[in-house]
Amino acid sequence: MKFQIEDVTVYFPYDNIYPEQYAYMVELKRALDAKGHCLLEMPTGTGKTIALLSLITSYALSKPSNPIKFIYCTRTVHEMEKTLSELKLLHNYQLQHLGPAAKILALGLSSRKNLCINPTVVSAENRDSVDAACRKLTASWVRELAAENPRIPTCSFFENYEKSASEAILPPGVYTLQDLRAYGKLKGWCPYFLARHMVQLANVVVYSYQYLLDPKVAGIISKEMQRESVVVFDEAHNIDNVCIEALSVSVRMQTLEGATRNINRMSQEIDRFKATDAGRLRAEYNRLVEGLALRGDLPASDAWLANPALPNDILKEAVPGNIRRAEHFLSVLRRLVQYIRGRLQTENVEKEGPVAFVASVNTQAGIDQKMLRFCYDRLHSLMLTLEISDTDEFLHIQTICDFATLVGTYTRGFSIIIEPFDERMPHIPDPVLQLCCHDASLAIKPVFERFQSVVITSGTLSPIDLYPRLLNFNPVVSRSFTMSLTRDCICPMVLTRGSDQLPVSTKYDLRSDPGVEKNYGKLLLEMVSVVPDGIVCFFVSYSYMDGIVNSWHETGLLKEIMQHKLVFIETQDVVETTLALDNYRKACDCGRGAVFFSVARGKVAEGIDFDRHYGRLVIMFGVPFQYTLSRILLARLEYLRDTFQIKEGDFLTFDALRQAAQCVGRVIRSKADYGMMIFADKRYSRHDKRSKLPGWILSHLRDAHLNLSTDMAAHIAREGIKEEGSQMIIKVAVLDLSIACDST
C-alpha cells in the first residue's frame, strides 16, 4: 500500500498496516527531518523491521537531490538475512510502483567465513582461520611470488576480481549473503572483496554491530561512510554491552605463553630476513622515521584489523624512536609480557586505573605511555614487513598489543582488574588480567558524531530514559509503542508463592532453600500437565540451573516432569546446545511435548526464537541479576555512579529486568501467536522492579495476576491456554468463512 506521511510518500509492501507501525514511522520521519538521533521501543512481532526499512527507503526516494545512505546493523547473520529478504520484498514493491527510479543497491556484509566461496578456504573451522587461509592466498607478497612461480597457490576468485578491477561492480538490486555468493560464483569474483568494495557505493548496507562499534573493524570497513547516513541499530537493548566489549581485553596465562611463542617466531623471522633481505627491514625503519601513514596505499587484501583505539584518540605522530627497529620492538614486547606475567602471579585480587598501571609499567619494565600506545601499529607494520600470513597463529600477541594500546591511550573510563582465580571456583588457579571499559558511550560516540541520524530500536528498551544517559547522547525522539491487539495474546503472571504459600525467590539467602527449590519444581510440574507442546524455562545462571535440576532429580520431581514432557538442557557447549534445541523442536513437532531449560543471558536467551508451539509458556525462575560480586561489575557500577549519576540499584534492576523481558519475549514473535509468561519470584511483585518491564508486557499484566501461588497460576494457565487455542481456531475458521463468502 502507498500512503503519505507529511511530505513523504511511503511504499509499504503489505496491504494492511498496524496502527503502531504507522505511529512508529511518523516518529522516525520526524527524527530524520530533524537530522537527529532517536530511540524507539516497539514490541517484537509488530513488524518493526519492515516499518523501518519501508520508511527509510521511501524517505531516501523522496529526496533524490540529497541521497542518504542507510546502514542497518543487526546482531546475528540470521537476522541480517531476514532483514535483507524483507528488503527484497519491499524493493520489488517499489519497483512495481515507481519503475526503474526506485532502483537501489542493497547488500549484506559479513566476515569471510560467511562469504567466501573458495572451497579450500571456507572449510576451515573458525573465523580466524578462514581469514588467515584467505590471506595466505591473497596477500600481496604471496601474489607477487605466485606471479613468478605458478606453483604457489592463489585464489582464482580474488585474481579474477582484481583483474576486472573497475568493472567489478554489482548491478543494482538487493543482495543477501547467499545472493552475493551466488553472484560471485557466477562471475568468478570473490564475493567478500566485492562486497567490501561495494559497501562504499551501496544505498543500503546491512551488517553487524561490530562493523561500526568495534574500532578495530570499523576502521577498515566503515571509514569512508558519508555523513548523510541513517544508522539503525536493531535489537539494540544490549548495545551498551556491545560497546563495552569492543573496548575490553582480557589476558590469561595461555595468552602470555602464546605471545612468547609469537615473539620467538618473529625474532627467528627477523634473523632470517637479516641474512637474506636486510634491505627490507631497513626500508621499514626508514618509513617509520618519516612517519608515513601505515595503511595509505596498501592493497585491500593486506588490510587487517585497525587500531583498537577510537579514531579521534589515535596520535598522528611518527612511531617513537626506541621501537622503530624490529629487534628493539620485540624486546619491548618481551619485557611487557614478562611484566604482565609477573602481575598475574599475584595471590590477591588487584584493581587499578590505567594511569597507575602505566606508571608501574614504566618503572618496572621501562616502557613509557607513548611506546604502549604505538604497540598495535608497530606490530602491524612488523608483521607486514615479515610477510606473515598465518595471522590466526598470532592472535595472542595481537591481544597483548591491543591491551597495550588501549591502556596507553585511555586514562578514564577503564580499569585493570587482576583476579588470581574465579570467584566461584577458588581452588582452581586461573589468573586473568582484564582491561575493562566501563563507559559504553566511548565506543558509540564516534558513531553519533559522524552520522546525521542514529536510530536505536528494540522490543525492550525500558526504562527508555536510561539509554540516553548510558550512551551519553541526546535523542530528538524517544518513544515507546505498545502493541495494538484485538485479544490478549500474551498473558504475563507474577508468581510469588508456592502451593504451600511460602515465598519463592532466587535471592541469595533463599535460593538454596530446599523449600524454594521444591516449590519451583512443583510449579513446573503443574505447568507441564496443563500446557501443551513446548515450555521454555530460564534460570538465573548455569550454576543455579545445575543445582536445582540436581535437586529435582534427587527428589524424583524430574522424573514426574519427564512423564509429561521431555526435558532438554542448554549447556555452555554450543554444539551440544544446538543438538538439544533440534531435538526439542522435534519433540514439540511430533506432539510429545518438551521443556527446555535455559539460562538468562545465555546464547539461547539472546538469539533463539520459541514462537508458536515451540513456546506456549515461558517461566522465568528468579530475577536474572548480574553476579554482583564480580569485580568488573562493581567497578562499572562505581564509574556509572560517579560519572552519570546512575544509582547502583537502579542499574542492576534495569539490567536484570531487561534480560527477563528479553527472555519472556522469546515466545511471542507475531500477533497471530499466543503464549503465557510466568515471572516466578516474589520480587517481581514489587513496584520498583515491575515498573521497569516494557510497556507491552505491563499493559497485559492484570492486577489479579500480580501475586499468585502455584495452584492459582496453574488454573489461570489452564483456562488461558485453552481459551487462546480455541479462539485462535475459531478466528481462523470465521475468517476463512467470511473470505469464502466474499468471494462467492
Add this chain to the structure above:
Amino acid sequence: MMNRDINGEGRKLNRGEEEEEEDEDEESGRGRDAWERAYADERSWESLQEDESGLLRPIDNKALHHAQYRRRLRTATTAGIQKGLIRYLYIVIDLSRAAGEMDYKPSRMVVVARQVEAFIREFFDQNPLSQIGLVTLKDGVAQCLTDLGGSPESHIKALMGKLECSGDSSLQNGLDLVHDLLNQIPSYGHREVLILYSALSTCDPGDIMETIQKCKGAKIRCSIVGLSAELYICKYLCQETGGLYSVALDEPHLKELVLEHAPPPPAIAEFAIANLIKMGFPQRAAEGVISICSCHKEAKFGGGYTCPRCKARVCELPTECRICGLTLVSSPHLARSYHHLFPITPFDDVSPSITNIPQKLPKSCFGCQQSLLNPGSLFFSTEIANFQKLD
C-alpha cells in the same frame, strides 16, 4: 409432496443447530467455575420478560440474531457443494490418564461419552446411509471397540461398558488402526475419523509424520476435537488431511463442536468418485407375522422388513443384509441425505414495517401454527412463500 418433506426436515435441523449456537454465547465471563458462570454472569432471569398472557420471552434477540447470521453464512457457502453422503466414520476416544481429569464435571471421560452418545444419534439421524465404528486409546495402544455398523444402540452400549481410563495415549497407534480398518471399505465411501482428544501429548512408537502422510494418502479425513488445549500435532494432522480442528472450552461448547461433525463435510473432488451402488428398498412386513430375524437370530413377532433379494427379515433400517450383503434403506432415508446436497435457501428477514400492517400477514406461522401477532422476528421463505416465526 417431496418438497414439503425436505422442508420439514430442514426446519428440524435448523432448530437443532440453533440450540447449539445459543450455547456459544455462554463464552462470556470465563474465569469462574462453569456452574457459577451460568448464574453469576449470565443472569439469565434478567433477560426474560413476561408478556400479557404470562409467557416468558427473551428481551434481547441479539444472541439469536448472531447465531442466525452465522448459520446463514454457513448455508450460503455450503449450498451447491458436493458432499459425501455415504460416510464411514471412526470415532476415536482418548481414554488415557488425562481423560480422568475433573475439569469437566464429573470427568472428561463421562462428558465425552455423553456427547458421543448424542452425536451418534444425531449422526444417524442426518446420515442414514453412513456407518460408525468406535476406537479407544488407552495405555499407549489403540483398541477397536465396535466395527463399522449402522446401529446406534450397539455402539452406545459398547462404549458405556468400557468407560475407564489409564496410561498414555498414542495418536499414531490410533491412526494406524483406523487406517487399517478403513482400508477395507468400498471406494465410494468417505473415510473419516473424529478424534476426541483429552491428552496434552502423544506417546508414539515411531514417526507420527509418516502415519499422517499415510492417512493423507489413503484419503482419510481426520478431525479432532480437543478437550484440553491446542496441540500442534493435532492441528498439523487436521490441516494435512483436510479435517477440522477445534478445542472445547466447556461442555456446551464441546457439544456444539462435536455436533458440527454430524452434517456431511464437503467432498473433495478427487476423493469422491461417482459410483453406482446397488440398494434394496425392503417392504415392511405385515403385523402379526412371526419370522426368524436375521440380525438377532431369533423368532420375532411382527414389524421388521424383508430384504427384496433374499427375503430375509431385518429389524431396523438402514442396514446391510446379513444374508446377501445388500444395502437396505428406505426412501425417506435417501431423501433425508439428499437434503444435505440441496439445503433450503436461507429465509429473508422481514422488516418490522411490514409487521405493522396486519392484513398483509397470515394469522399463524406456516411451520408451527403459532400466532404471528406477537412481536418478534419474522422470516419469509421465498421457496414456500410463507411467513415463519423466528425460533
